Every structure is written in structure tokens, then in C-alpha cells.
Amino acid sequence: MTQTPALRPDLSAVLAALNPQQREAVEHTDGPLLIFAGAGSGKTRVLTTRIAYLISQRKAWPERILAVTFTNKAAREMRERVGQLVGEDVAKDMWVGTFHHTCVRILRREAPRLGLERSFTIFDDDDTRASLRRVLDGLGLDQKRYPPSLIANAISNAKNELQGPEGIPNRNYFDEVVRRCYVEYEALLRRSGGLDFDDLILSVVKLLQEQEDARGYWQDRFRYVLVDEYQDTNRAQYVLVNLVAAEHRNLAVVGDDDQSIYGWRGADVRNILDFQKDYPD
Known part of the structure; x- marks a missing residue:
């Protein structure tokens, strides 16, 4: 022994x-x-x-x-x-x-299992806000009325709760704006082959839950x-x-x-x- x-x-x-x-x-x-x-x-x-x-x-x-x-x-x-x-x-x-x-x-x-390149881009907070400004413009929404920082916080909170766009509550019109922005923002991330900070954790959780x-x-x-x-x-x-x-x-x-x-x-x-x-x- x-x-x-x-x-x-x-x-x-x-x-x-x-x-x-x-x-x-x-x-x-x-x-x-x-x-x-x-x-x-x-x-x-x-x-x-x-x-x-x-x-x-x-x-x-x-x-x-x-x-x-x-x-x-x-x-x-x-x-x-x-x-x-x-x-x-x-x-x-x-x-x-x-x-x-x-x-x-x-x-x-593990990136290939998730459809990502191993060299995937990580979006920092500035990248996220810039992306949401593009999303808001694309949706024809006023950035003064719907500040990108507030939209970013709402999306981040949802991701921290493991919620996708469908998990955004339906309490008022702002929630509807957040949901629409979330959908478009995720599409933008996919096109760029990138992940934001919250996605880093979310993606590993998804990997471990779905891939035995x-x-x-x-x-x-x-x-x-x-x-x-x-x-x-x-x-x-x-x-x-x-x-x-x-x-x-x-x-x-x-x-x-x-x-x-x-x-x-x-x-x-x-x-x-x-x-x-x-x-x-």
C-alpha cells in the first residue's frame, strides 16, 4: 500500500x-x-x-x-x-x-459541440450596448425612450435566470421591447459567432444539460x-x-x-x- x-x-x-x-x-x-x-x-x-x-x-x-x-x-x-x-x-x-x-x-x-469556432469572439459590455443600438435602430425604436443600457440589463437578468426571450415577463410594453430586442440581439450574436459574458455561463450549462x-x-x-x-x-x-x-x-x-x-x-x-x-x- x-x-x-x-x-x-x-x-x-x-x-x-x-x-x-x-x-x-x-x-x-x-x-x-x-x-x-x-x-x-x-x-x-x-x-x-x-x-x-x-x-x-x-x-x-x-x-x-x-x-x-x-x-x-x-x-x-x-x-x-x-x-x-x-x-x-x-x-x-x-x-x-x-x-x-x-x-x-x-x-x-467544446465550442464545436455548440456550433461555435474555438476562436469565438467575446462581447464585452460596450460591445453589447453597441449591438443593442443597432438592434433598436433596426426595429425603429427610440434609444432615448429605450436606452440600450436598460435593455442590456434586462437581457442580462434574464440570462442569469437561464431564461430566453420567451421567459421575459409580459407586464408592459417595455417588456415587449426587451423581448423583441433579445431575439434580434441573439440573432446578431449568432451571425457574428460571438458570445456575451452571460452566454459564457449559459452555454456551458446548456452543454452539460443537453450533451451526455x-x-x-x-x-x-x-x-x-x-x-x-x-x-x-x-x-x-x-x-x-x-x-x-x-x-x-x-x-x-x-x-x-x-x-x-x-x-x-x-x-x-x-x-x-x-x-x-x-x-x-
Whole structure:
């Protein structure tokens, strides 16, 4: 039987400095894990130490660990912290990034399954507004009355809820304008072979829901999935995380129900509050 390698001195010191609850979270290696704590409690340190522990104990190769954050800065810091504990050459093989960065990596590989070139264009917010100005002009609609930024926000909110144009509510004429613009905007994206930021997540969700072989590959690929600031996830991100983690069920989420800062992006704090219902095991 292969003997488990000794912990690096740096990691041993970090483990020794944790309180009993933190150490229990770090050493939990099988099944779902909710790290529910307030700001300043060291929850992010627990997350990075947990990743280092999983690697050092050979629970998973680094490339089979997916860690998702909300900012590039947080992703960079997470990779650096893990690198300090297990070595930079090891840490570089992990999948660490924002939701959008992670989805871009998946889509560059899987684009042909979705009818896209691997070199597909990513529309940023300015590109989206410019495209919607063209759409509004084409529909003969006044941009002062229907500002492209408002239309863009409405479409983004729908995509974050995994809703197509048909999912736009029918409360008033503005909703009808949004629906019409959404249809034309999607057609414009298809003609250009591009995706906007929200499509990056939406497209991976669609891929995993509809294509069994792709779903099987990515679910098997990521033995451990870790999500920082889980209280800030929206519907699309929530579905994505749970799809990816469905096979191994080694999903660890870190969050604070009093600290949701992405409400304007459709964040739903119920995602973290309901974690134990989603994962009773």
C-alpha cells in the first residue's frame, strides 16, 4: 500500500494554527461541505488550505480540482496561497478562476459541440450596448425612450435566470421591447459567432444539460469543486456548479449570508441558505 506523503512544513504549520472547526473543514475530504462564516473569520484561508491538503494527501491531482471565485484578484491570490503551501509548479495545474474564466476554458475546448469556432469572439459590455443600438435602430425604436443600457440589463437578468426571450415577463410594453430586442440581439450574436459574458455561463450549462458525453467528461474531470463567496451566486452559476459537482458530490462552498454584494447581478442568497437541503449528505 502506497504511503501518504508527509505534509510540507509550511502546510503543517498552517494546519496547526487552525482552530478545531477550521481544521475539520480542511480535513473533510468526502462529500459536500458548507463553510458558513462571517467576514474576517478566515474562511478563505480555510478554502486555500483545504485545496493544499487535498493535493498533499493525493485525494486528487491538481488538474482535477476546480476552484471558482468572483474576481480575478481573488483567483490570483488563491493560486498564490496554494502555491506557497504545495509549490508553484503543482498549483499551476489547478483550475482556479472566475466563473467566466472557467467557462471560457471549457468552451474553447467544446465550442464545436455548440456550433461555435474555438476562436469565438467575446462581447464585452460596450460591445453589447453597441449591438443593442443597432438592434433598436433596426426595429425603429427610440434609444432615448429605450436606452440600450436598460435593455442590456434586462437581457442580462434574464440570462442569469437561464431564461430566453420567451421567459421575459409580459407586464408592459417595455417588456415587449426587451423581448423583441433579445431575439434580434441573439440573432446578431449568432451571425457574428460571438458570445456575451452571460452566454459564457449559459452555454456551458446548456452543454452539460443537453450533451451526455460532455457532461460525463466534465463531471468526472473535477473530483473536487470549491466555490468562494457562494452567497453571491445567481441562478445560472448555481445550476452550473451543481451540474459539475453532481458525480463526485465533493462540493465545498464558502459564504456569508450577511455579505451578498452582487445583488445587481441576480445573486440569490437562498443558494447558500438551501445548501443543506440540496446536499443532505
